[in-house]
Amino acid sequence: MARIFNLFGDSKKVQEPVEQKPAISIPDTRRQAPAQTISYEADLISHLKGDHVRLVNQFTSLMPALKSGDIKGFKAKLSAFKTDFQGHIIKENVKFYVYLEQSLAGDETNLELMRDFRREMNTISRAVVNFCNRYAEDSMDATGIANFQRESNDIAQALLRRIEREERDLYTLYN
Template sequence: MFRIFSGKSREDEQSQNDRYSRSTTQGAKPGRTINYDPALINALKKDHHELVDVFQRIWSEGYEKRDFRQLAQLLTVFKSNFQAHLIKENVRFYVYLEQALAEDVHTLQIVKDFRTDMNDIANAVVQFCKRYTHEAFSQEMIRDFKRDYEKIGEALVRRVTLEEKELYTLYQPS
C-alpha cells in the first residue's frame, strides 16, 4: 500500500508477508493459530488475584469511607484490568481450547457455554463500572451501589472459583 514511500516492490512485500506467516505459525499444529503457553494459567490466576484485590478496595477505600472520587478511580482501574484479563482469556485461552477440543464436541460445547456466560458477566461488570464512576453519589446511588456491588461480587467469586477449579484444568498441551 505504501510502496511509493518505502521503495519496496510488490514482490518484496509479498516475500516479507510470507516470512511473517511462516514465523508466526512455526511450531503450531496444522489448523492451529494459538500455541499452548505453559505460563498462561498462572498469569490468569494472578489476574484474578489482582482483580479481587482492587474489587475489595473499591469497597474499603471508596464506599465505606464515602470517598467517591477514590471509588471512581478504583472502578476505572478495575474495569481496565478486567477488560485486559478478558482479552487475554478470549484470545489465548478460549481460542486454544476450541482448537484443542475440536474433536470433542461435548466438552467443546461446555467451553463455549462458559465463554458465553463470561460474556454476560462481563457486560454486567462493565455496566456496573460505568454506572458508578462518578465523584458524587446521590442517596439512591449509595443505596443501589451496595446491592449492585454484592451481586457483582458474588458473580465474580463464583466465576473465578469455577474457572480455576474446573475450566482451567482443560488447558493442556496437545
C-alpha cells in the first residue's frame, strides 16, 4: 500500500499490516486418505482387446469417407476415433498400468518392461492425438487428402504393431 501512496506523491509513511500467528498450535486432525490400489478385473483384457478391434475399424473407415468426398462425415469419424482412442489410453493407464505397477513391485525385470511399454505408448498416443487434431482442422483439399493418406498409413502401421505387441507380450503380465 505504501507503494501506491508513493506513486501518487503522498509522502506519508503507511505501515503494511503484519500477519499475526496464533499463540496456540492447533493439531491437524484431518484424516489422511488411505493408499489407493487398483483391483484386478477379470474382464479388463477382453475389454481392452475389444477396444483395439473397435479402434482399428474406426481408423480404417476414415479413408473411404474421405475418398467419397464426405468431409463432414470424415471429420465426425476422426473425432469419434480420437475420443475413443483417448478413452482407451486412459483406461489402460488407470486400470491396467497402475495395477501392473502394484503387482510387479517385486519383479524388477517385468516392471521395467511394463514401464518401457508405457513410455512408448505415451509417445504413440501423443502422435495419434496430434495427427487427429491436425486433420480435424485441415480443409482437406487435394493436398490435405494426400498428406492424410500418407500419414495415416504410418499411424496405422505404428498402431497395429503396438496392438500386436501389447496383446502378445504385455497383456500376459496382467494374468
